[in-house]
Amino acid sequence: MKAILIDQWVTNLSDLRISTVPSPKCGANALRIRVTHAAITHVDLLYAQGRHQNNRRHVRLPLILGTEFAGVVLSAAPTSSFRPGTRVFGFGIGSFAEEICVDEHQVRPVPGHWTNAEACAVGGSAAVAFGALGEGCGNVKAGQSVLVLGASGGLGVAAIQVATALGAAKVIGVVGGAEKEAVVRSLGADAVDYRDDKWPTRVVELTDGAGVDVVFDPIGAVDDGLKCLKYGGKILVVGFAARGGVMEKVSMNKVLLKGAGVIGYRFGEQSRRSPAETSVIWRNTMALISHNKIEPVVYEQVYQGLENIPQALEDVSKRKVWGRAVVSIARNEHVHSESPRL
Known part of the structure; x- marks a missing residue:
């Protein structure tokens, strides 16, 4: 099969090449899936460059890049909930390939009203949010206010929708540029532009001077988040997409003065340690999806074929992308006549 295989970390994304590799060997209880679409995430950039914390433990060379996908089940164990031909979306290392093998708990059925590309765009982001x-973490309540940093990205648009679904009375998204502001506003959130140095002041103004209850931070901007937070509020640190590998240093007196709770949330590690909890999170997330509380936001650029993955990665690295960039790996999205047993 064809895949984006690397045996050394890259500094130039254009150096990524398609390789011909053996089809993956699936365990007895694993699903073999034909990948129709692959999402492009910031994690993929870090993995390619060897700069993710997981590169020290879970993800080592050589490896096939890619972490999120949608596709069609080719084969499954007789006891599986999924029949061959069922459309699924999920996560697993090695999604920049024509086929992937994953455990059943790593995928979910594609909702009937979504295409595979749309399901791929949502991917794991909604569950992370x-x-x-x-x-158990942010504990957003009805009537509260939520600030989403990096709000126009794949994780940000999911966080806006989840916060709204949880009853947040006001959701504010921080973005860069008019086009991305429009994306955030289309989801029902207010928008502020981080290129205005006084944007934290604007956030506080939008909350009538109170500050927000919760800051959702996937980019690594705790210091700015503290400026926007009300006393006793929470900052949820879920990533460092804007740090370029250089971690932020925060004066802890600012945390004290705001009475702030700063909580780190690693979905992958939490899933490894508490799989039962993750199952509940996915069940609740899929319930939101079934009630149309979460909708896909697919970036407008068309990326066709594995050969376009380096360009898609480059576009993400240059912050051109809003929503989720999705690469079409195979055009045919065959739907089996049977529904999965859930």
């Missing part, structure tokens, strides 16, 4: 903002 729900895990961070829901009970």
